[in-house]
Amino acid sequence: MIRFDGAGKRHPDGTVAVEGLDLDIPTGRTTVLVGPSGCGKTTLLRMVNRMVEPTSGRVLLDGTDVSELDPAKLRRGIGYVIQQAGLFPHRRVIDNIATVPYLLGWDRKKARARAAELLDLVGLAPETARRYPFQLSGGQQQRVGVARALAADPPVLLMDEPFSAVDPVVRAGLQEELLRLQSELHKTVLFVTHDIEEAVRLGDQVVVLRERGRIAQLADPHTLLTAPADADVAAFLGRDRGLRGLGLRPAAAVAVRPIPGGPGDGPAQRSPHGVRFGVRFGGWELTLDDQRRPIGWIDREAPGAALEPAPGFRPDADTLRGALDAAVLSPAGIAVALDADGRAIGTADREAVLAALARPSPVDIAAPGHPSGVGAADTSAVGASETGPSAAATTTVTSRATASGAVETDGAGGGR
Numbered sequence: 001m002i003r004f005d006g007a008g009k010r011h012p013d014g015t016v017a018v019e020g021l022d023l024d025i026p027t028g029r030t031t032v033l034v035g036p037s038g039c040g041k042t043t044l045l046r047m048v049n050r051m052v053e054p055t056s057g058r059v060l061l062d063g064t065d066v067s068e069l070d071p072a073k074l075r076r077g078i079g080y081v082i083q084q085a086g087l088f089p090h091r092r093v094i095d096n097i098a099t100v101p102y103l104l105g106w107d108r109k110k111a112r113a114r115a116a117e118l119l120d121l122v123g124l125a126p127e128t129a130r131r132y133p134f135q136l137s138g139g140q141q142q143r144v145g146v147a148r149a150l151a152a153d154p155p156v157l158l159m160d161e162p163f164s165a166v167d168p169v170v171r172a173g174l175q176e177e178l179l180r181l182q183s184e185l186h187k188t189v190l191f192v193t194h195d196i197e198e199a200v201r202l203g204d205q206v207v208v209l210r211e212r213g214r215i216a217q218l219a220d221p222h223t224l225l226t227a228p229a230d231a232d233v234a235a236f237l238g239r240d241r242g243l244r245g246l247g248l249r250p251a252a253a254v255a256v257r258p259i260p261g262g263p264g265d266g267p268a269q270r271s272p273h274g275v276r277f278g279v280r281f282g283g284w285e286l287t288l289d290d291q292r293r294p295i296g297w298i299d300r301e302a303p304g305a306a307l308e309p310a311p312g313f314r315p316d317a318d319t320l321r322g323a324l325d326a327a328v329l330s331p332a333g334i335a336v337a338l339d340a341d342g343r344a345i346g347t348a349d350r351e352a353v354l355a356a357l358a359r360p361s362p363v364d365i366a367a368p369g370h371p372s373g374v375g376a377a378d379t380s381a382v383g384a385s386e387t388g389p390s391a392a393a394t395t396t397v398t399s400r401a402t403a404s405g406a407v408e409t410d411g412a413g414g415g416r
């Protein structure tokens, strides 16, 4: 555990960066420091590895005052990742990653083998090893930065706005990667960001700071978003904090309605792209391939129109935000629930997602089976009990041509 015990920093010019902070950073969890510019986030982070020395109070690492430890030795036991990665430009990626093992006196072969292992761990191709940092994208450089910080397997990782210099898509990928790594490695992570969205996504606990490193609120992300301590924190969280909260609730709360029928249940169609079948939802028809993977939506009122995309979500892996997004983006207003292989296991319309939002419990799965009487329900799907437009689903096959190729009805019995 890291403990800030009345820690403060007054600079020689009289600026008080941090004043008497008491804060515990639990072992094996991710704590995110968030707050406005200049509130002291970086100062706090750097107090841990003695890049900033407190002028009052102490910082304890597993009970030891860090001021009693040799700074160089201390830093070798603490991974440090900064914005723009801070890689050595003249060193190849493999040697950048192996920096701390070299400093620790590992032999070159062992250090490089460890670096290669880490390259893989952070999702970079083996051939990246021989490149120089300037030959990598910003996102790749950040991955190398994370790999370098992890090289000597330090128990503590300090991350100072590590993902803020990359575009939002790359950033989301890096955040996901960090969550995956952390679920395996269980480091004590202290992460600084300006971005509240990033904070609630990554943090087990989030510390909202005000000026001089004063704690405005310390809470888990869900509590923070649903019960901000005061009007200032609420304002900092932004007006869409309710929507953000959806990103913390599992999509398993959505009642997913099984798709009636399927390959083998009736005549299918053979197209140049293989066997497929359609399921009607009012004026829309969802087309699936013989593996039950969605191909797209067909507007039944507009024969010959292009196939529209069929956005999906994973009830077992996504959040309510993902489910809502899929339902909103679907031309039919219906999100397709998918399994890990991308196969449709059911559907959820907007009403079903909204019903899940309204329920206080994050997981609320109804018993399998539903009252619509369409039969042939896929009991492998999450059970469902919702009513609404999708309850009118019927299994049908059309012989109409679609945008992705002419369809020929052949009564192939599902193509098996």
Ligand SMILES: Nc1ncnc2c1ncn2[C@@H]1O[C@H](COP(=O)(O)OP(=O)(O)OP(=O)(O)O)[C@@H](O)[C@H]1O
Binding pocket: 011, 012, 013, 015, 016, 017, 018, 035, 036, 037, 038, 039, 040, 041, 042, 043, 044, 194
């Ligand atoms: N060497 C220094 N001398 C004087 N004041 C300093 C020094 N370093 C930092 N400060 C001040 O200390 C305060 C806290 O700085 P710090 O960098 O910790 O803030 P921050 O929350 O990380 O900011 P940002 O989000 O903008 O990076 C700021 O007011 C800053 O201007």
